[in-house]
Amino acid sequence: MTALSLLPQQDARTRRDRLEVLTALINGPEFDAVLRGGVLNIPPTHPVYPWSCVIPDCERSRWKHYAMCSVHAEQWQEAEARGMSRAQFLRGAEPLPRAQEPEVMMCRICPERPAFNLRLVLCLRHRNRWLSHLKRNAGAGEAEYEQWVADQQPCPGYGECRADVCDELAVSPLGLCGSHERGYLRDGRPGGARLPKNYFAGFERHGRVVPIDCDDQAGFRAWCRAQLPVHRTGTVNLRGLRPLLRAEFQWGMYLHGLRSVAVWHLTWVQSLADECQRRDVASLAGLEVSAVRRHYHQRMVQEMQEALRKGYFTPSDTRDAGYIETEHFGVRFPNRSSYVDLTCISQRWLRDLLWTTSPTCCAHRRARAVPSRWTSCAARAPS
Ligand SMILES: [Zn+2]
Numbered sequence: 001m002t003a004l005s006l007l008p009q010q011d012a013r014t015r016r017d018r019l020e021v022l023t024a025l026i027n028g029p030e031f032d033a034v035l036r037g038g039v040l041n042i043p044p045t046h047p048v049y050p051w052s053c054v055i056p057d058c059e060r061s062r063w064k065h066y067a068m069c070s071v072h073a074e075q076w077q078e079a080e081a082r083g084m085s086r087a088q089f090l091r092g093a094e095p096l097p098r099a100q101e102p103e104v105m106m107c108r109i110c111p112e113r114p115a116f117n118l119r120l121v122l123c124l125r126h127r128n129r130w131l132s133h134l135k136r137n138a139g140a141g142e143a144e145y146e147q148w149v150a151d152q153q154p155c156p157g158y159g160e161c162r163a164d165v166c167d168e169l170a171v172s173p174l175g176l177c178g179s180h181e182r183g184y185l186r187d188g189r190p191g192g193a194r195l196p197k198n199y200f201a202g203f204e205r206h207g208r209v210v211p212i213d214c215d216d217q218a219g220f221r222a223w224c225r226a227q228l229p230v231h232r233t234g235t236v237n238l239r240g241l242r243p244l245l246r247a248e249f250q251w252g253m254y255l256h257g258l259r260s261v262a263v264w265h266l267t268w269v270q271s272l273a274d275e276c277q278r279r280d281v282a283s284l285a286g287l288e289v290s291a292v293r294r295h296y297h298q299r300m301v302q303e304m305q306e307a308l309r310k311g312y313f314t315p316s317d318t319r320d321a322g323y324i325e326t327e328h329f330g331v332r333f334p335n336r337s338s339y340v341d342l343t344c345i346s347q348r349w350l351r352d353l354l355w356t357t358s359p360t361c362c363a364h365r366r367a368r369a370v371p372s373r374w375t376s377c378a379a380r381a382p383s
Pocket residue numbers: 053054055058059060068069070071072095096
């Protein structure tokens with residue numbers, strides 16, 4: 001059992017206070033601005049969370065746990081087997097141009113419509129127009145394609161995806177992005193939302209809004225609310241998290257960058273956020289680490305909990321909970337946790353005595369350490 005689970009139940013007031021403190025820290029001038037907001041768009045060469053291939057000038061993104069794109073990672077495996085050093089390989093590898101990611105391709109004609117046909121890079125409407133153009137002009141071939149594209153008018157978009165967490169654009173009047181529309185069909189259309197037959201001829205052609213037929217509006221809305229974000233390279237979507245949990249992720253990611261003892265891949269951060277959203281976690285402070293499925297997620301949760309503990313609990317709180325937070329007393333051990341667990345001592349009086357007389361706490365009282373940044377920020381936050 002961790003000390004965190006011994007703490008009193010967090011009530012709404014505590015959560016609100018913690019959110020205020022974290023919000024003040026996240027809005028502070030030292031905080032990394034790319035970690036603010038609901039969707040974090042991380043630059044490819046971010047110092048803590050880089051995702052571009054490490055080969056100089058290669059424009060492709062990293063693959064799996066490698067620091068290289070899939071092509072360079074495979075070349076490197078072969079080169080390493082032949083006995084080449086990493087430095088030699090990095091110097092000699094040829095950079096590659098950016099690979100188009102099929103999910104983010106937009107129609108070549110409509111700036112607000114995602115591509116439906118990836119070979120032609122056209123939305124459904126323009127794909128159909130191109131097919132009828134080919135039918136009408138029996139001799140027309142792909143050579144004419146560029147001219148035909150130049151003559152086309154863009155169609156208006158369908159707005160943002162209706163899935164609450166999603167920031168992608170919808171692919172049809174149903175209002176879902178490609179990924180969520182496929183998911184909706186896979187789930188058997190909960191709520192029965194569907195488009196009228198021939199909606200283009202009946203509505204779009206005349207500039208009319210396409211109505212959605214729905215057997216159960218509430219069922220469709222509930223499905224939209226429950227969706228997880230679409231995974232995108234270089235993006236962490238925290239929209240589905242409760243406000244306190246989102247702030248804890250942002251603050252945890254920021255502090256991780258200051259320590260940077262282990263690599264956190266962005267896909268790991270996203271999948272941990274997904275797990276928390278699925279389980280409706282309110283705060284990392286109440287989360288049992290052992291209940292988290294993957295090992296790398298467990299280590300991330302532990303690191304974030306440790307960072308939060310220093311701000312959430314005063315020294316006297318930690319005595320009540322049965323542990324010493326050495327950084328409260330200005331003591332930091334290199335490569336060691338600042339958390340000293342005393343919960344193995346069952347008698348409260350003995351635990352308190354040890355807490356009060358531990359060398360760390362005594363040294364602090366003698367030195368009267370300066371209050372930490374956390375303490376001063378918490379003091380400034382409105383009650
Ligand atoms: Zn590469």
